[in-house]
Amino acid sequence: GDSVTQMEGPVTLSEEACLTINCTYTATGYPSLFWYVQYPGEGLQLLLKATKADDKGSNKGFEATYRKETTSFHLEKGSVQVSDSAVYFCALSATDSWGKLQFGAGTQVVVTP
Amino acid sequence: SAVISQKPSRDICQRGTSLTIQCQVDSQVTMMFWYRQQPGQSLTLIATANQGSEATYESGFVIDKFPISRPNLTFSTLTVSNMSPEDSSIYLCSVLHSNEKLFFGSGTQLSVL
Numbered sequence: 001g002d003s004v005t006q007m008e009g010p011v012t013l014s015e016e017a018c019l020t021i022n023c024t025y026t027a028t029g030y031p032s033l034f035w036y037v038q039y040p041g042e043g044l045q046l047l048l049k050a051t052k053a054d055d056k057g058s059n060k061g062f063e064a065t066y067r068k069e070t071t072s073f074h075l076e077k078g079s080v081q082v083s084d085s086a087v088y089f090c091a092l093s094a095t096d097s098w099g100k101l102q103f104g105a106g107t108q109v110v111v112t113p
Numbered sequence: 114s115a116v117i118s119q120k121p122s123r124d125i126c127q128r129g130t131s132l133t134i135q136c137q138v139d140s141q142v143t144m145m146f147w148y149r150q151q152p153g154q155s156l157t158l159i160a161t162a163n164q165g166s167e168a169t170y171e172s173g174f175v176i177d178k179f180p181i182s183r184p185n186l187t188f189s190t191l192t193v194s195n196m197s198p199e200d201s202s203i204y205l206c207s208v209l210h211s212n213e214k215l216f217f218g219s220g221t222q223l224s225v226l
Contacts, residue, residue: 034215043219044156044205089155099144099209103155 002027006090006104013080013111021075021107023064023090031092033057033066033073034101038087047075047088080111115140115210119218126196126225133192134221136206141186144209147179150220151202159204162189196225 006023013019025031035047035057048057053068064075073090090104116139126132136145145162160181161169168181183189193200206218 036217044217046214046216049214098213099146099207099215100158100161101156101215103157105155 002031002092002094002102004090004092004102004104006088006107008105009087009108011107011109013109015082015111015113016079017111019075019077019080019084019109021088021090021109023073023075023104025071025073025090025092027071027092027094027102029095030068031094032098033064034091034093035062035064035073035075036089036091036103038089038106040086044089080109082111082113085109085111114214115142115208115216117206117208117216117218119206119221121221122219123222124224126223128197128225130196131192131194132196132223133190134204134206136189136191136218138187138208140210142208142210143186145183145189146207146209146215147181147189147191148205148207148217149202150205156205159191162191193223196223198225201225 003026032051034049036044037047038044048059050057050066056065062077087106087108089106091101118137120135147159148156150156158171159174162181162183164183180192201224203220205220
């Protein structure tokens with residue numbers, strides 16, 4: 001079945017450092033790919049998404065490119081802030097299964113001043 | 114966007130009892146879902162709440178344990194029945210908005226003693 005694998009955390013960074021969270025997937029067909037973020041004490045929020053190969057999703061300085069050849073959707077940010085401290089989840093939605101997400105395990109990111 | 118109110122936000126329950134979680138959306142939505150996030154783990158889809166008909170359960174989840182109601186397009190309930198400590202999790206309602214984005218409620222943190 002479909003699955004998502006993302007790098008384990010916690011990832012600890014200093015402010016203004018570069019962040020990359022690796023995410024790879026296994027799926028049949030052409031899934032849509034998502035990054036969700038869960039800030040401390042808050043609910044899950046959609047950060048960005050990509051629905052087809054070579055699409056780049058971007059939001060709040062974060063980017064991820066849908067790479068079908070490597071079945072990856074790595075999340076990147078060039079300069080993190082303390083406010084980016086959160087748990088990040090990579091997820092996929094199979095074709096014709098909108099809303100039914102398969103999530104990765106989540107990666108906790110801690111940004112220190 | 115969709116605003117989702119989920120109640121209760123947290124509860125501590127005794128083994129063998131049942132808890133009903135409510136999810137109210139501020140607009141009509143076609144699709145509503147219930148997810149579970151067990152401690153230290155990722156989110157897992159429990160079921161799709163169908164308006165006017167029985168919910169569609171994912172593998173490993175059954176109606177007797179997790180009965181779901183969806184009387185209209187803005188409201189759903191999930192009941193966790195005959196609880197055991199293994200049911201201690203965060204339960205999340207989510208809705209698929211007309212813009213094809215999936216929104217999540219803030220979750221219900223359940224602890225079973």
